Amino acid sequence: MSQAATPLPPVDAKSSDDTRERILDAAEHLFTENGFEGTSMRMITGAAGVNLAAVNYHFGSKEQLIQEVFRRRLTWLNQERLRILDELETEAAGKPIKPSLIVDAFFGTLIRMAEHEELGGRTFLRLIGRTMTEPSGFIRAFFAEEYAAVVDRYKQALFKALPDVPKAEIVWRFHFMLGATSYAIAGTDALRIVTDWGIEPQEAEEGLDKLLPRLMTFLLGGLRAQLPQFVEPPSK
Amino acid sequence: MSQAATPLPPVDAKSSDDTRERILDAAEHLFTENGFEGTSMRMITGAAGVNLAAVNYHFGSKEQLIQEVFRRRLTWLNQERLRILDELETEAAGKPIKPSLIVDAFFGTLIRMAEHEELGGRTFLRLIGRTMTEPSGFIRAFFAEEYAAVVDRYKQALFKALPDVPKAEIVWRFHFMLGATSYAIAGTDALRIVTDWGIEPQEAEEGLDKLLPRLMTFLLGGLRAQLPQFVEPPSK
């Protein structure tokens, strides 16, 4: 129980950072493949080539390990999202921002993480896609805290960008966009089984390059769609 | 090990159907709240008020129980989807069907299940939304088998309905639509935490009545969006 309370190594990188990183990398991969409950500490430490007790020593518990796996990526992602939105708002100088720019800043920034292996690459992208529907209470709470500020800023930007669309409608469509995106990245192989595509597999392979423009046009098409007409239920 | 091999009670309803149904209902709710690995047999049998061994006796294993939880709903759902598509194709008499009708037949039929408690209601809807991103291998395989025929028929219908859209594009957009839908139904409360809405909660409550038209316009907006222009990467 020596120093497990220390949140992060203070400044310089000790050799034990190795162990931490190896554990985080192994956990990221295994969580993606097997889920949180389907991944045991022994699987993680085995894949990382470290002792079983290392996780509890460095992170405290499995729960805290899960949080750290996300935090090391999400902190960067959401700061980047805020930075870009700041930039856009500065350029716009008070005027509304084009919806396509807002959507790209939020979802494009996420998708583009897949190209950078040092940011977790496709593995982390799949993991986060799956985790959005995670039932576990503490994960939902953690995500809520990690996302609250960003989502709120983007919501406000969309309200301003689409003044003719009711706010409730925008929130719902934001919700839908999140779903389409999560699914697209989580299920690159999950649903390939289901759909079997019926198109040349070569065309499915190069998916990630073309995924972003494809997703983008879909999201924007949905975001800018005509407003729904609520039909009153027949009689009642 | 008396008769555990019997797939289903032959014809008439015995009193033990009670036990089966109680288990399935309890499992459906608990899986929705806690996930598959987060729900133990003891939780299920406890909630159902039956003996611990009852699950293994009636279903063989936890894995088979999970499959049965889905099968009793999905069989109806996908038959209904096929039936409606048959109807639409008969009416169309060889001509393409309007995309909105196809989309409503597939996704609307799912959403409308929520209104019928005897079909599982909102609980099953949330469960299926979450399960689409499930990592577990046997669940993916099971879903693939259960969905293959339906998805293929609907894909063909969409190809015909949108002759100007490349097939690969349609498959992707079908994928996106699945994601938006799954998310919308799975996360009715999951993301409410994240977004906190910023709109009158009363307006969020009546969500399910208006969810379908809202989702519908979003999906159709995305499905019919302009085609993406693939920009070649800068230099390379």
Added chain:
DNA sequence: ATCAAATTCAAACGAGTGTTTGAATCATAT
């Protein structure tokens, strides 16, 4: 009433879980 099958039950099984312990090893600064 009798018999055979279906179902329920309490108890236990072996395996796997996350976590803890205390000694051994390593690194670093004096």
Added chain:
DNA sequence: ATATGATTCAAACACTCGTTTGAATTTGAT
């Protein structure tokens, strides 16, 4: 070289997991 703290390690802890067992009970047909 020595002392101090950080880290690693093998072993064990208490617990939960899904499943199995074999006897008790219930059910339904004769």
